[in-house]
Amino acid sequence: MYQKDGEKYFIVDSHMHYWNAAPDNWVAGAEQYAKGWIECFHAYQGLGPPKTHWSIEHFQKYSEDDLMKDVFAEGHVDVAVFQPTYLKEWYREGFNTTERNALMGEKHPGKFIYNTRFDPRDGDEGLVTLRRNIERYGSRGVKLYTAEWNNGSRGYKLSDPAAYRYLEAAQNLGIKNIHVHKGPTIWPLDKDAFDVSDVDHAATDFPDLNFIVEHVGLPRIEDFCFMATQEPNVYAGLSVVIGGLMYARPKFFAKVMGELLFWVGEDKMTFGSDYGIWEPKWQIEGFVDWDYPGDEFSDYPRLGAAGKKKILGLNAAKLYDIEVPAEFQLDAGQGTPAERDDARLVEDDAQLASGA
Amino acid sequence: MTASPATARQEAAQHEAAQREAAQQQGARARILAALETVRDPELDEPVTSLGFVTSCTVSADGDAQVRLRLPTYFCAPNFAFLMVADAYDAVSVLEGVRSTEVVLEDHFASGSINGGVAARAGFVRAFDGEAVSELHGLRADFLRKAVMAGTDQVCRPLAGGGAPAAALAGLTLGMVPPSGALDRLRQRRAELGLPAGDDAPLLIDPLTGSPLRADEVPLHLRRAQTTRVSIEANAGICRGMLRHRYTTAGLGEEDSP
Numbered sequence A: 001m002y003q004k005d006g007e008k009y010f011i012v013d014s015h016m017h018y019w020n021a022a023p024d025n026w027v028a029g030a031e032q033y034a035k036g037w038i039e040c041f042h043a044y045q046g047l048g049p050p051k052t053h054w055s056i057e058h059f060q061k062y063s064e065d066d067l068m069k070d071v072f073a074e075g076h077v078d079v080a081v082f083q084p085t086y087l088k089e090w091y092r093e094g095f096n097t098t099e100r101n102a103l104m105g106e107k108h109p110g111k112f113i114y115n116t117r118f119d120p121r122d123g124d125e126g127l128v129t130l131r132r133n134i135e136r137y138g139s140r141g142v143k144l145y146t147a148e149w150n151n152g153s154r155g156y157k158l159s160d161p162a163a164y165r166y167l168e169a170a171q172n173l174g175i176k177n178i179h180v181h182k183g184p185t186i187w188p189l190d191k192d193a194f195d196v197s198d199v200d201h202a203a204t205d206f207p208d209l210n211f212i213v214e215h216v217g218l219p220r221i222e223d224f225c226f227m228a229t230q231e232p233n234v235y236a237g238l239s240v241v242i243g244g245l246m247y248a249r250p251k252f253f254a255k256v257m258g259e260l261l262f263w264v265g266e267d268k269m270t271f272g273s274d275y276g277i278w279e280p281k282w283q284i285e286g287f288v289d290w291d292y293p294g295d296e297f298s299d300y301p302r303l304g305a306a307g308k309k310k311i312l313g314l315n316a317a318k319l320y321d322i323e324v325p326a327e328f329q330l331d332a333g334q335g336t337p338a339e340r341d342d343a344r345l346v347e348d349d350a351q352l353a354s355g356a
Numbered sequence B: 001m002t003a004s005p006a007t008a009r010q011e012a013a014q015h016e017a018a019q020r021e022a023a024q025q026q027g028a029r030a031r032i033l034a035a036l037e038t039v040r041d042p043e044l045d046e047p048v049t050s051l052g053f054v055t056s057c058t059v060s061a062d063g064d065a066q067v068r069l070r071l072p073t074y075f076c077a078p079n080f081a082f083l084m085v086a087d088a089y090d091a092v093s094v095l096e097g098v099r100s101t102e103v104v105l106e107d108h109f110a111s112g113s114i115n116g117g118v119a120a121r122a123g124f125v126r127a128f129d130g131e132a133v134s135e136l137h138g139l140r141a142d143f144l145r146k147a148v149m150a151g152t153d154q155v156c157r158p159l160a161g162g163g164a165p166a167a168a169l170a171g172l173t174l175g176m177v178p179p180s181g182a183l184d185r186l187r188q189r190r191a192e193l194g195l196p197a198g199d200d201a202p203l204l205i206d207p208l209t210g211s212p213l214r215a216d217e218v219p220l221h222l223r224r225a226q227t228t229r230v231s232i233e234a235n236a237g238i239c240r241g242m243l244r245h246r247y248t249t250a251g252l253g254e255e256d257s258p
Helices: A031-045 A056-060 A064-073 A098-105 A120-137 A161-172 A197-205 A221-228 A241-246 A250-263 A280-289 A305-319 B005-036 B078-093 B111-119 B137-161 B166-171 B181-192 B215-246
Strands: A002-004 A007-009 A012-016 A079-082 A112-114 A141-145 A177-181 A210-214 A234-237 B054-059 B064-069 B100-105
Touching (some): A002 A280, A007 A280, A007 A305, A031 A056, A031 B215, A064 A280, A098 A120, A120 A161, A197 A221, A221 A234, A221 B215, A241 A250, A241 A280, A250 B215, B005 B054, B005 B064, B064 B078, B078 B100, B137 B166
Parallel strands (some): A079 A112, A210 A234, B064 B100
16 A cells, blocks of 8 residues: 555556566577567666666566565555466466466465466367466456467467457456457568457457456557547556656656546556566656646646546456455545446547537 | 888879778768668658667668668567668668668567568568568558648647637648648658648548548547657657667667657
8 A cells, every 4th residue: 555645545556477587487499589578578677767677687587575575565565466478489487377476476365366368379278278277366357468479370369259269268257357468469460460459349249348458558559549438348557658658758658648548537547567577666656646747738637646546556456356445445426446437439528529 | 211202192092092982982871871861660650760770871882781770679560670671771772872782670589581571672471471461551551641640730739729729720721831840741641641732632631531521520530630649759759768778879860859
């Protein structure tokens, strides 16, 4: 929890990792990809405040103690959601798997939620694994990385028939939240890999699932916004937005926040530190203090303490049925976290007609 | 021992020739750099030079040019990377005095396919055998349309700030808008897409069909234009930050964003 100016914030870090990307985990013959991937992540860390930067060696493999200190002891987080990314073509035991996360998390009851993952290209066998992981770890959500390489394939779309088969199976097994992360490769390579229209299709066809688009679709924030505003079950995962922009590009951060608040709304945005890319502490403290830096942003919706409480924890708590103590709840009239009704067809919006 | 007058004359002539050659090379290199300024990152709609993507540029006395490019990450999308390398090749290879051109993309997971494909003039589908079904014209056009939307915000924001109601912009033509760099850029992008770009063309059009917008469509159109611009500019900010972390030296012609 975090307290500032008399306000108490319950913090859910809805997107974080416990990875091993050190050379001892690199697949022979694929070392350049394993190295390139973690160096790319490390460059993202470079967008945070210099005093929070780690050496590449530390970044490749941080310890359980590091995580518990950075995220909980010093990082203000109450509950953290592990989002696995496998990348087994490059990392022998996977980059951060459901098993690795749970093995660590089980030593700290009540602190973690174990999401799992699936890859629709894994056929019947993948469905068996999905069922086993859900039963064993109590997963309520899955993390999907559509650009993952798999047996010569460079990725997939959520609208592929195989993906629908998996979404249906996941839903039947009790999964509620689908975290989608786009990356630079899919098949075919001549199409825009970051296009989010496949999420649009899936969200329409699976209305009982929530689709949390991580990194708000970056680098396609505009496509994400235009889609999310029309889909009641699409949410904006803020990982990378706060970490990558708030310190490095404060003016762009203000504009991106303004756009998200306008199109998506504070009920449907969720904080994620993306730890180990960035530590949550500076992100949470900076976000609680944040306001638009000047008059040029006066057209954008304001964000007050109630909105920040929703974004930093209450929205994700609702999505994951996390119990929130009364002292952190909103007062009457401050809205309902994770409220789906916010979505509307912008064509009908009176705000637009006024030219705002 | 002193040199004979004949040797001194010879040396002077050699020196002069070397200087002439160096000046010629200097000129050729400047022309290549100017040509690279016309090559844009299709996603960010900015020259590869100002983004810091040009590592080096050399040209031999015989006119053999080599351009080295770099990107913010090892995993930057291969389709856009291919377009930049191919466009750089096209821009440099047509220059007078350039006999051969080599463009090398460094430190990228698909460097081999991209560099080889461009050098062989093979096209994207052949460079990525089995992984692509068509060339990149459609992708390029999609992103030019985004650039048109972002450019629309750049041109219209000052007009709206001047008090013009959004819907009134529907009646304007490009010729009625005060000249600016942003307007020139918008016209250029529209022309590249084959959309009307002359003085009598409407200021606000659908970038897919080219048809003029009705007054009631203008507010949403401008709102979307604004979001598109914010998105592109935020991406460029992130790319610049990643590039700076990855490489300590500035690229040729690199500029920070405003």
